[in-house]
Amino acid sequence: MVDATRSSLRKQSRLPLSLKVKYTLRARLERGEWPVGTRIPTLEQLMQAYGVSRATMRAALDELEREGLIERTRGKGTFVIGDVAQEHWLALPTCWDELLAYLGRLNTVTVELGSGKGRVPADIAGAAVPDTYWWTMRVNHADGLAYSMSTVYVLDAVAWRLQPDLCQGPVLLALDRLARDQIHAASQTLTVRVADADLARHLNMDIGMPVVRLLRTVRNQQGQIVYAAQVYYPAQYLSITTELSPSSTV
Template identity: 30%
Template sequence: MPAAARPSLPTGPRPAAPDLNRSAVARYLQLATLFRRRVEQGIWLPGTQIPTVDDLAAEYGVARATIRQALDQLAGEGLIERFRAKGTFVSTTPPQRLWCDVETDWNGLLRSREGAHIEILSDTPGQDPQSLPASEGLPAPLYRHLRRRHWRDNQPFLLADVWLDERLSPQITTEDLTTKTALRLVASIPGVRIAQARQTLTIGAADVEAAAQLHIPLNAPIAHVHRLAIDPDGTLLLIANGTYRGDMVRIDVKLR
């Protein structure tokens, strides 16, 4: 930090503080999310000093230790810097955020992400269709269950469970499993036709497993994506359930 004092954030009327007691999520995690959004939305600008721990504790009606826990989250993410006897400042060069587009058209869903690689966490053949999540279509005799984790720039951004009609397995290589999106695994097989495909997206919070696998805090925002593919005979060829990091996902929908 330069010798001259950095600018502080402008003062003025603030919106009413949220009621942190209305959620089961720990208060410090709720506050970390609020503070993170202030940085990401430019409310707390790079190079500016943020309010003191005492000011934030008074604003939100919580203990100073809770504010420190929340700020620890931001410091760990490289969003803020602390300087002894000077205060806490928004980083002048915040870390590059990885934007992962959740595609909304067929061609986009088949396209692999540049610079990404896929880690196979487990591969279990011979799964009874009754063990699958509830879905549409006529079940195949057996399914192959894959759990995969997608990485880019040394950061995991997607945890996915994939169930494939096991009769397709002989036509899928190990390279396919580590390079192709779930729908492309099926769509690229010669002679296989997809008559119906569907995608559903919901927003949620990371549980213990998702937080550990995606390297994010417990209860951090995530996006759940459910995809399926059905052949012309009505057979369910594929189910793919993905969990995306909420801080690294973007959904663009062309309206016209």
């Protein structure tokens, strides 16, 4: 196992070796190999285990300490102080009613980055849409943590019915409460991407770190899009649980 890990670390990659070591150590924290309160191996032991230099290992540990996961004390060692397993606190529901209930419990505080009127981009709607939409771009916070960055579109003919609620909380809650007659079908798609400079800045994360991109649309009975959203979540916060119903066998 150690030799295989060393080989993987040495594979040609654009990622600096210190970051590869950091993610390798972080994975051990995520698996619970080093619970909170544990003293992890010494610098020399880790250097020997992974076959890297002192400078590389120190840089990796610096990153983990900066994230609040470990604490180094001279003469005592390095201890785990952050529970990585608790980071996946954002449980994204896959059912409409559960989604609304969850949004209502989040106590979201939003910072608006811009708003206006225009068209939904084809890469969000899935095709060109000629209608005019009210839109808003926001960074969403819970308990002081920036957990998502969203751009939301509401059909302009519907948006006027939702003001001022559109600007005072989650748009989907306002749509469900004040324009329920416009909700006939809804769908969402999730893909994993990496953070660019804008996402990294607004979500307090490193460029290139994984993010989950969610595209959600709501249509009326005529098949017209009344709501569309593009939401980015840091992958480290998000968990998704789907109930599976196996068919019974005789």
